[in-house]
Amino acid sequence: MQCLLLAASVLLTANSSLAAAPTLSVVNPPSTYGVHIGDVLTRTLVVEASGGDTLAKNSLPKKGRKQNGIELVGIAVQSQAQSGHTRYTVQFDYQVFAASATPSVMYLPAEKLIVAATTVDIPAWGFWFSPLVTGGTTTARKNILPEVKTPLIDSHVHQQGLVVSLSMTVISLLALLYINADGQWLPFMGGAFARAHRQLKRLAKSAKPKTAAEEKKALVYLHQAFNQHYGANIFARDVDEFVRLRPGFKGLQQEITQFFEASNQSLYDVKSRDSRQLIAQLVQLSKRLRDCERGVS
Missing domain, CATH: 1.20.120 (Four Helix Bundle (Hemerythrin (Met), subunit A))
Incomplete structure (x- = not known):
């Protein structure tokens, strides 16, 4: 009988631990190709924490961190208390600053968040980096477009209107002078x-x-x-x-x-x-x- 009670207690504890584990959903950028230098990729994480579990702010990466040609340029955290649990929405903004002459595979880095005593792992996300111009300076020169001159405004009509207005003004002043x-x-x-x-x-x-x-x-x-x-x-x-x-x-x-x-x-x-x-x-x-x-x- 004591063995049965011990086994039941272990099962209840395990179920309670499983129920208390936070859940994670990740929304990555919509496209895995056509990314150029300077583009900003947004990644959104939604963490559901049960009970009074809180997200450890010191577990968040620091803004400005650079890693393998990727810079974390923005991070925003929102929390929303719901019945029996708390929802944390974390948004990461990454900017690509790598330079490559040929298309290459790059990754948004893996991240780790700590909710209460539980570590939540966010896997890396790969994408294709596309260079703006393939080749060297010779290829760049071939792709340079000539400057287009700014079109001139035809002021002939405005000049005529100005002349007419000035003439009418002079005539009106002379008429007033003549009358008075x-x-x-x-x-x-x-x-x-x-x-x-x-x-x-x-x-x-x-x-x-x-x-x-x-x-x-x-x-x-x-x-x-x-x-x-x-x-x-x-x-x-x-x-x-x-x-x-x-x-x-x-x-x-x-x-x-x-x-x-x-x-x-x-x-x-x-x-x-x-x-x-x-x-x-x-x-x-x-x-x-x-x-x-x-x-x-």
């Missing part, structure tokens, strides 16, 4: 009303008191401009004829009539007037007359 400027930098800018407008603006901005004399001077500036356009002295009765001869001023016919009426009152009326206000009104009227003169109103 008081000077005589361009042809047709020095008309009679443009000159009268400049004179009136200077008169309005001067520090002199705006007296009746200043008021009459302002009226004379506009009268001279009307006379120049009409070709003779123009009076209130001639406004209709002036507009007929100069149809560009038709839109201001009412303001022109009011100007001549105000001029007659200023010359012949003895009542005092606000000369400053009248001169300011003449500045605005002369600007509108100048615009008509330039054909931009």
